[in-house]
Amino acid sequence: MATYDFLFSSLGLTEWCAEGKSDAPMSMAALLNKSKGTEAEQSLWDVPFPSMDALNESCAAFPQSRELTQGLEQGFLAVKDNLSIVLDPITQPLSWALDGTLYAMITTPWWIVIPILLAVVLLVTKSWKLVGFVAGSLCLLAFIDYYVYAMQTLAIIFVCAFICVLLGVPIGIAMSRNNMMQRLTIPVLDMLQTLPPFVYLIPLIFLFSVTESKLYGIAIILYAIVPVIRMTNLGIRLVDPDVIEAANAFGMTSRQKLYKVQIPLALPNIMAGVNQTIMMSLAMVVIASLVSAPGLGVLVLQGIRNLELGVGLVAGLGIVILAVILDRVTKASLARINASQKQ
């Protein structure tokens, strides 16, 4: 006899319970109890919480908790095909962008790629010191034969961070102009930020093929887009209200206000968001190697799987070097923006 028998009998549901007797699978605990053959009298101390499983013991027609997870899974599998029909074409350009960039960065010879990267660094930071640092780091990675892996990681980050900015800035602007939009978006952002990244890898694996690059692309974008949205929203909301009033008083349209006042003044904050977004895509690109993302993450994974300590450590060091490069370069360009518009 189970604890909550009285509940169902008092409600007159005994018959309904008996109907469902056979079809529900037995829980592990019930199986163990059965094999032990003991059903001792329960003391008050052991009264279980009236959970789904405990109630199921008293009434076989009551669903068990694992039916919940199973139901969720069934439901997801049922809508999956229809969802794929919609999502596949929308996300296909992401695959192309990732594959194209990966192809371009790896097949182009190193003596073209490295100078181009250095030229970009010089362009955004105007600092020869930083160019020297980046050149040294890239040559070090190339010297220990990690050049291809590093370039793969960089290519993925470039594409994903670019798409994050492309989507995140307009979302942030929309949030800053509409309080309702902000109220609806913030819980989603909170969720994306707190969900362990492994958790949204699971449904993605169901939705997309593991051989397609958009799978890890989406995972990285979902994880890394949050800061750029938040900082764009915050940056625009923090623009000095006096300046906005002046813009109104001189008859600016809301488009003029956005492009001539709000975005330029929010730029330091937006750039801080972009910096965070790039750092987070770097963190995620390592985890995404679990779902076939190429790059340094693969080596880390190899280190863990095969217990190759040296490979894992060196690859980890390579990631740190990339992180430092990306952080320094974005921070230096941020500092340049800040210097030009002190209040």
Added chain:
Amino acid sequence: MDRDIKISIRNLYKIFGPTPDVALEYVKQGMGKAELLEKHQHVLGLQDINVDMREGHVTVIMGLSGSGKSTLIRHLNRLIEPTGGEIAVDGENVLAFDEDQLRNLRRERMSMVFQKFALLPHKTVLENAGMALSVRGHKIEEFEAEAKKWIARVGLEGNEYQYPHQLSGGMQQRVGIARALASNSPIMLMDEAFSALDPLIRSDMQDLLLELQDELHKTIVFITHDLDESLKLADHLVILKEGYIVQQGEPQEILMHPNDPYIVNFISDINRARVLRVRSIMKKTTEAPDNVAGDIGERDNLESVIARSGGDTSLVYRVVRKGKQVGVLEVQDLFKALVPTESPESDTRSHY
């Protein structure tokens, strides 16, 4: 309506709160500010404001903080929407304007100078000065000459390519004034434009404004909490207190005949000899008096006359405008005018 009245405000009310229309009815039935706040949680911002601002004049709106003066000036270009009343600019009802007309009003006919300057920090002085023109869609090459002209006019030649943060407060406000002037609008709204500046610079800026006004004859609406400043600048002075107009008129007139203890209290602290001018106390006559001690200008202040007379109360001066006599001033009368308006002063103060 008078032809040269540029801006006319009639029965303007502003009430802040969730249901201002309901509260407006209570106010019109005579409910006061304190009672409205206590019983209906609405703040009475402006109450039955009627002002006519003449073309080419400086209208100064003076009041302490919380008197509603900044609220009032923002009604003129509808940065704040009124709860009730009418505002007419050049005889057109501003409140009936749609979005395009309103934007046009702000772009072409009114410009504004702000207390905290409100310059665009990421633009150069030149681009800031040309802001009104760039808002109208002109390229920098087109407005450069115009903007440079006004930058030079406010004394910032050579600073065109600096950024606002590289300038001092006074210089930043000069940019603010250049920006308003470059828009070439007939009306200039100045919201405590000089309040954030230190006294010496403030005085310089006031002189600059008067000098520009002599030349340009704009219709200026100037907000201030400083009585000395308002007496220096005003052609027409409006004194606000807790959202209603206590007294308005020619500043010398208000100084000589204040109609409210609030104003008496205000003007008791100022140096009357410095702000009163000869024309407001002279006897108007074209007959030449006997024993003339000398000629004085009608706009001279009394302090300068006292200095000239060396304190001799028996002297008589001839008041002249452009070389012609317009009146006579006996130094004895001058001293009578310096007697505080309502004595004993302590009586009026005890009302508060």
